[in-house]
Amino acid sequence: xxxxxxxxxxxxxxxxxxxxxxxxxxxxxxxxxxxxxxxxxxxxxxxxxxxxxxxxxxxxxxxxxxxxxxxxxxxxxxxxxxxxxxxxxxxxxxxxxxxxxxxxxxxxxxxxxxxxxxxxxxxxxxxxxxxxxxxxxxxxxxxxxxxxxxxxxxxxxxxxxxxxxxxxxxxxxxxxxxxxxxxxxxxxxxxxxxxxxxxxxxxxxxxxxxxxxxxxxxxxxxxxxxxxxxxxxxxxxxxxxxxxxxxxxxxxxxxxxxxxxxxxxxxxxxxxxxxxxxxxxxxxxxxxxxxxxxxxxxxxxxxxxxxxxxxxxxxxxxxxxxxxxxxxxxxxxxxxxxxxxxxxxxxxxxxxxxxxxxxxxxxxxxxxxxxxx
Amino acid sequence: xxxxxxxxxxxxxxxxxxxxxxxxxxxxxxxxxxxxxxxxxxxxxxxxxxxxxxxxxxxxxxxxxxxxxxxxxxxxxxxxxxxxxxxxxxxxxxxxxxxxxxxxxxxxxxxxxxxxxxxxxxxxxxxxxxxxxxxxxxxxxxxxxxxxxxxxxxxxxxxxxxxxxxxxxxxxxxxxxxxxxxxxxxxxxxxxxxxxxxxxxxxxxxxxxxxxxxxxxxxxxxxxxxxxxxxxxxxxxxxxxxxxxxxxxxxxxxxxxxxxxxxxxxxxxxxxxxxxxxxxxxxxxxxxxxxxxxxxxxxxxxxxxxxxxxxxxxxxxxxxxxxxxxxxxxxxxxxxxxxxxxxxxxxxxxxxxxxxxxxxxxxxxxxxxxxxxxxxxxxxxxxxxxxxxxxxxxxxxxxxxxxxxxxxxxxxxxxxxxxxxxxxxxxxxxxxxxxxxxxxxxxxxxxxxxxxxxxxxxxxxxxxxxxxxxxxxxxxxxxxxxxxxxxxxxxxxxxxxxxxxxxxxxxxxxxxxxxxxxxxxxxxxxxxxxxxxxxxxxxxxxxxx
Numbered sequence: 001x002x003x004x005x006x007x008x009x010x011x012x013x014x015x016x017x018x019x020x021x022x023x024x025x026x027x028x029x030x031x032x033x034x035x036x037x038x039x040x041x042x043x044x045x046x047x048x049x050x051x052x053x054x055x056x057x058x059x060x061x062x063x064x065x066x067x068x069x070x071x072x073x074x075x076x077x078x079x080x081x082x083x084x085x086x087x088x089x090x091x092x093x094x095x096x097x098x099x100x101x102x103x104x105x106x107x108x109x110x111x112x113x114x115x116x117x118x119x120x121x122x123x124x125x126x127x128x129x130x131x132x133x134x135x136x137x138x139x140x141x142x143x144x145x146x147x148x149x150x151x152x153x154x155x156x157x158x159x160x161x162x163x164x165x166x167x168x169x170x171x172x173x174x175x176x177x178x179x180x181x182x183x184x185x186x187x188x189x190x191x192x193x194x195x196x197x198x199x200x201x202x203x204x205x206x207x208x209x210x211x212x213x214x215x216x217x218x219x220x221x222x223x224x225x226x227x228x229x230x231x232x233x234x235x236x237x238x239x240x241x242x243x244x245x246x247x248x249x250x251x252x253x254x255x256x257x258x259x260x261x262x263x264x265x266x267x268x269x270x271x272x273x274x275x276x277x278x279x280x281x282x283x284x285x286x287x288x289x290x291x292x293x294x295x296x297x298x299x300x301x302x303x304x305x306x307x308x309x310x311x312x313x314x315x316x317x318x319x320x321x322x323x324x325x326x327x328x329x330x331x332x333x334x335x336x337x338x339x340x341x342x343x344x345x346x347x348x349x350x351x352x353x354x355x356x357x358x359x360x361x362x363x364x365x366x367x368x369x370x371x372x373x
Numbered sequence: 374x375x376x377x378x379x380x381x382x383x384x385x386x387x388x389x390x391x392x393x394x395x396x397x398x399x400x401x402x403x404x405x406x407x408x409x410x411x412x413x414x415x416x417x418x419x420x421x422x423x424x425x426x427x428x429x430x431x432x433x434x435x436x437x438x439x440x441x442x443x444x445x446x447x448x449x450x451x452x453x454x455x456x457x458x459x460x461x462x463x464x465x466x467x468x469x470x471x472x473x474x475x476x477x478x479x480x481x482x483x484x485x486x487x488x489x490x491x492x493x494x495x496x497x498x499x500x501x502x503x504x505x506x507x508x509x510x511x512x513x514x515x516x517x518x519x520x521x522x523x524x525x526x527x528x529x530x531x532x533x534x535x536x537x538x539x540x541x542x543x544x545x546x547x548x549x550x551x552x553x554x555x556x557x558x559x560x561x562x563x564x565x566x567x568x569x570x571x572x573x574x575x576x577x578x579x580x581x582x583x584x585x586x587x588x589x590x591x592x593x594x595x596x597x598x599x600x601x602x603x604x605x606x607x608x609x610x611x612x613x614x615x616x617x618x619x620x621x622x623x624x625x626x627x628x629x630x631x632x633x634x635x636x637x638x639x640x641x642x643x644x645x646x647x648x649x650x651x652x653x654x655x656x657x658x659x660x661x662x663x664x665x666x667x668x669x670x671x672x673x674x675x676x677x678x679x680x681x682x683x684x685x686x687x688x689x690x691x692x693x694x695x696x697x698x699x700x701x702x703x704x705x706x707x708x709x710x711x712x713x714x715x716x717x718x719x720x721x722x723x724x725x726x727x728x729x730x731x732x733x734x735x736x737x738x739x740x741x742x743x744x745x746x747x748x749x750x751x752x753x754x755x756x757x758x759x760x761x762x763x764x765x766x767x768x769x770x771x772x773x774x775x776x777x778x779x780x781x782x783x784x785x786x787x788x789x790x791x792x793x794x795x796x797x798x799x800x801x802x803x804x805x806x807x808x809x810x811x812x813x814x815x816x817x818x819x820x821x822x823x824x825x826x827x828x829x830x831x832x833x834x835x836x837x838x839x840x841x842x843x844x845x846x847x848x849x850x851x852x853x854x855x856x857x858x859x860x861x862x863x864x865x866x867x868x869x870x871x872x873x874x875x876x877x878x879x880x881x882x883x884x885x886x887x888x889x890x891x892x893x894x895x896x897x898x899x900x901x902x903x904x905x906x907x908x909x910x911x912x913x914x915x916x917x918x
Binding site (some may be wrong): 087 | 871
């Protein structure tokens with residue numbers, strides 16, 4: 001494996017545990033002071049929906065506006081969320097930051113779930129509730145997930161001609177067998193060696209497994225990553241760091257439907273829910289490799305197309321309206337999808353042969369630089 | 374005693390009365406197995422109440438229904454009334470139209486003398502057996518007999534007559550009814566008696582139902598209702614045939630004096646006004662009045678203004694008394710009552726509308742059986758109830774023919790949603806009091822949809838509806854406030870643990886401060902409504918696990 005010099009050693013901009021604790025303590029002290037003054041304790045949480053998420057054309061990524069919602073204890077429409085947010089803060093403060101331990105958001109969910117006193121009410125019913133509160137706290141205190149010592153269950157796999165060091169372990173990503181290396185939730189690793197020419201991100205694990213068996217990454221000298229559906233923070237952070245620190249182009253391959261295109265959108269521009277941390281998670285240099293609507297004709301898989309459902313059409317229309325999708329090329333693709341009212345999955349290529357993806361489709365597209373912006 | 378009933382029955386001479394009864398028993402309320410039973414109970418109970426009231430005795434009535442066959446029930450009704458003197462017994466129970474109320478212009482419950490005899494007949498026709506009567510006027514002599522009816526001659530046949538000494542006052546009737554059915558619910562004797570107790574607060578009713586369960590509705594007030602006065606007709610309430618009938622019975626020598634003496638509110642001045650509008654001589658004998666002349670008079674009456682009729686002949690339930698009965702029997706959480714001032718319909722018939730609205734307690738009809746059971750936030754089943762309508766005419770509960778009744782029409786005309794009481798545990802009680810109740814049909818179970826009657830009922834319902842509406846709305850606000858406070862109380866525990874845990878203070882201390890905060894917020898003024906938190910984050914990330 002040829003060794004490529006690692007260009008720059010970008011430092012993670014994480015906040016130290018002490019500083020994070022200080023921020024949480026300040027918040028709690030302010031709340032207690034409010035309570036003593038007989039005022040409702042509250043916290044300001046920046047809004048992370050389309051109304052407060054803007055597109056930065058220069059940086060080519062989403063960022064969060066300055067609108068914030070007040071979450072007040074005494075407003076009974078907020079009380080439950082308020083409680084859950086302070087519970088998350090206390091959990092991170094006492095159980096994680098004080099001890100220097102990390103745990104998963106799932107573990108935290110179980111740690112916080114209980115029935116309150118002699119009522120019939122649970123503190124938390126579904127993990128989604130504490131997940132959101134963790135992000136709320138993160139945004140409210142201007143922190144990142146890693147600062148709270150919280151991790152998500154890892155999703156996403158990577159293989160390729162590179163060596164990384166993770167918590168002191170040296171990992172050769174070219175020797176990951178058939179399964180690939182599970183991308184950790186907190187990508188706090190060091191790139192030791194890398195000879196790849198580009199990064200190929202593929203939405204589906206099935207396609208990743210096919211390409212891995214065909215040793216595509218070895219033959220074409222690339223990093224091969226699957227996000228296994230919508231990309232988790234770990235995969236997004238890894239792609240962001242490899243693209244920036246190793247200066248590699250990124251090609252993304254998803255299904256040809258609203259969900260697939262949105263996966264690309266999140267990888268490239270960032271997501272609305274995590275718009276506060278786009279510069280760490282988004283990779284604007286990403287290019288869309290496929291599956292495009294044009295590919296379906298060019299590669300003769302029209303028969304494999306599926307009728308688009310109402311939700312697909314709705315999603316497609318939403319994407320078409322995003323300010324960051326207003327390029328000629330994308331509008332043409334989306335118009336075509338809306339006109340045909342059809343969609344196609346990556347697996348449609350299997351019709352042309354099991355290895356058609358690795359032997360024909362991908363090499364042709366990459367060689368011709370047939371990408372969408 | 375000779376009655377106009379004899380005239381009525383003259384036409385039926387060729388047929389036996391039994392045939393008449395069999396053919397026409399629906400006219401007397403004997404249609405269907407369920408209704409027949411309730412009608413029989415109604416007749417005896419009404420008679421008992423009327424007898425007690427006439428004698429100024431606070432009624433204490435005992436009713437028992439006992440199953441004696443697959444479609445047969447024995448009915449026992451016993452009162453503490455004045456008893457029936459031996460010589461009148463046959464007349465009361467065995468002769469059609471022998472009552473004392475027929476053709477008298479006076480507010481009454483009764484059914485023109487057919488009632489009690491009708492039950493005896495029904496029993497006789499369905500079982501072939503007589504009805505047993507035990508009665509005493511309280512003179513230490515008890516009279517015991519069996520009554521049946523000689524249909525051909527419309528006469529009572531008394532048999533097994535016995536007389537013995539003993540202390541008793543009142544009347545006990547025992548009769549067996551066949552082809553009847555006891556079914557709990559809106560149209561049952563149970564409901565009839567409950568409503569009777571409600572509209573007759575001076576009455577004690579003890580009832581043993583066919584399942585041998587004893588129900589007691591105690592007297593709510595000791596005061597006896599005032600007895601209704603007899604009254605002369607008011608000119609606005611007279612139709613042409615009434616006019617002809619009154620004129621033919623008049624003792625006056627001239628129509629002019631007939632008008633002044635046989636009607637209320639007709640003065641000499643008014644006679645002059647009338648005279649100016651007609652073209653015949655009012656100094657002739659009333660008996661000589663022609664139909665066409667009667668028409669002129671009725672027309673003149675309609676055009677002339679008269680002082681409203683005296684209303685002392687109308688005895689409504691009385692608001693205070695009804696209130697006590699309502700509280701006693703329905704035990705509502707909230708109630709409101711209204712007695713309208715007397716009004717007139719058909720131009721001259723006085724009537725009074727009384728309305729009661731009750732909320733909570735035993736008010737409303739439970740509908741849990743028919744609909745999906747709703748649960749509240751705590752997961753407890755909530756009893757679903759809908760509006761219960763109680764119709765009364767002169768204190769008599771009307772259980773049947775609700776669809777064609779002015780009371781039902783008025784209630785349906787009200788937009789209850791405006792008072793936030795469309796559903797829920799609400800009982801609407803309407804009592805229509807009049808000398809002449811405009812029943813539809815002979816079943817006497819519904820009041821004709823006279824515009825004035827509907828208007829009066831609606832006005833009363835709107836007033837009381839507003840009062841109940843503001844209570845319900847306030848109750849809802851209070852309930853919501855309590856729910857919010859409870860929610861804050863529950864959530865303050867984990868909040869105190871979390872904040873205390875971060876700042877290093879005991880959670881009990883933080884909790885007590887939070888409770889003080891909630892207390893300060895919830896004492897006195899109402900807090901602003903909690904607004905939904907705007908959607909903070911788009912769910913665009915898929916699952917993060």
